[in-house]
Amino acid sequence: MLAGVADQLVISEEDRPWTVDELERNVRGFDAVLCMLHDPIDLRVLQAANGCRIFANMAVGFNNIDVVEATKLGIMVTNTPGVLTEATADLAWALILAVARRVADGDRVMRAQEFPGWGPNYLLGGDVTGRTLGLVGPGRIAQAVARRSVGFEMPLVYSGRRQSPTLEALGARWLELDELMAESDFISLHVPLTPETTHLIDARRLGLMKPSAYLINTARGPVVDETALVSALKSHRIAGAGLDVYEREPAMAEGLAGCLNAVLLPHLGSATLQTRSNMSRIAAENIIAALNGDRPANLINPDALPGTGLPDILP
Numbered sequence: 523m524l525a526g527v528a529d530q531l532v533i534s535e536e537d538r539p540w541t542v543d544e545l546e547r548n549v550r551g552f553d554a555v556l557c558m559l560h561d562p563i564d565l566r567v568l569q570a571a572n573g574c575r576i577f578a579n580m581a582v583g584f585n586n587i588d589v590v591e592a593t594k595l596g597i598m599v600t601n602t603p604g605v606l607t608e609a610t611a612d613l614a615w616a617l618i619l620a621v622a623r624r625v626a627d628g629d630r631v632m633r634a635q636e637f638p639g640w641g642p643n644y645l646l647g648g649d650v651t652g653r654t655l656g657l658v659g660p661g662r663i664a665q666a667v668a669r670r671s672v673g674f675e676m677p678l679v680y681s682g683r684r685q686s687p688t689l690e691a692l693g694a695r696w697l698e699l700d701e702l703m704a705e706s707d708f709i710s711l712h713v714p715l716t717p718e719t720t721h722l723i724d725a726r727r728l729g730l731m732k733p734s735a736y737l738i739n740t741a742r743g744p745v746v747d748e749t750a751l752v753s754a755l756k757s758h759r760i761a762g763a764g765l766d767v768y769e770r771e772p773a774m775a776e777g778l779a780g781c782l783n784a785v786l787l788p789h790l791g792s793a794t795l796q797t798r799s800n801m802s803r804i805a806a807e808n809i810i811a812a813l814n815g816d817r818p819a820n821l822i823n824p825d826a827l828p829g830t831g832l833p834d835i836l837p
């Protein structure tokens with residue numbers, strides 16, 4: 523986290539997220555705060571930041587910030603959309619291929635010097651080409667994942683509150699989520715974390731999946747009931763999962779680490795040098811705009827601006 527007072531810039535020296543207590547202590551008196559997706563910016567922190575003009579999140583997701591309370595307090599909140607779309611879609615594809623073709627299993631075997639030699643049934647995985655890809659959420663990252671699927675000749679289905687002309691132009695069919703869960707061979711999650719999407723993929727929906735199907739999550743951990751997922755993986759109720767995000771990040775649900783039919787990554791979706799540089803530049807530009815009295819390009823809560831009345835954003 524990084525914050526600034528007038529001409530003073532303070533950067534957290536600690537290579538770990540701050541707790542709410544630490545944030546509450548450390549945000550006092552600053553005009554702007556550049557925060558990360560793991561910083562819990564709740565009412566206490568926002569109240570402590572009394573007088574602060576902007577919390578600029580260095581992420582596209584902003585579920586870590588209580589935007590309703592920030593808006594009531596007249597504090598602007600911004601994110602960094604767009605610049606991480608392609609990197610995150612690439613990583614979703616890395617997980618699709620890795621879990622289906624047992625890339626991590628193969629790597630483990632080689633490092634342990636346990637490769638017994640080629641065998642007709644050795645480390646068999648699942649096909650990708652021609653299999654149905656289900657996208658949960660029709661947004662930018664889902665669309666980028668869909669574009670990459672064209673070379674794999676995958677029938678596309680998607681779910682979401684709105685239909686997407688972009689996805690339909692790629693041949694995607696809109697389905698109710700339950701139908702998508704049952705029809706897809708790969709299910710890739712691309713919804714923001716909200717109260718409505720928390721545990722969207724629960725035990726019941728995992729139970730709708732084909733036993734040969736894979737779940738991919740590069741969105742937010744709490745979208746999946748991780749304990750239910752561990753049961754589904756352990757019992758081989760589903761073929762596997764590729765996860766970049768976790769319900770209680772950085773912790774994992776008990777038993778998940780032992781599920782060798784899951785490929786597990788430490789939230790690397792946007793982790794390329796270019797993407798992270800762009801994210802930090804955009805967060806800084808949002809702060810500069812706010813401090814100059816301009817409207818930041820990626821303002822999430824325009825109702826926080828003076829004279830715009832009460833917030834009309836969703837809780």
Ligand code: DGY
Nearest residue numbers: 580581582583791792
């Ligand atoms: C985001 O920006 O929300 C991503 O999860 C970062 O990797």
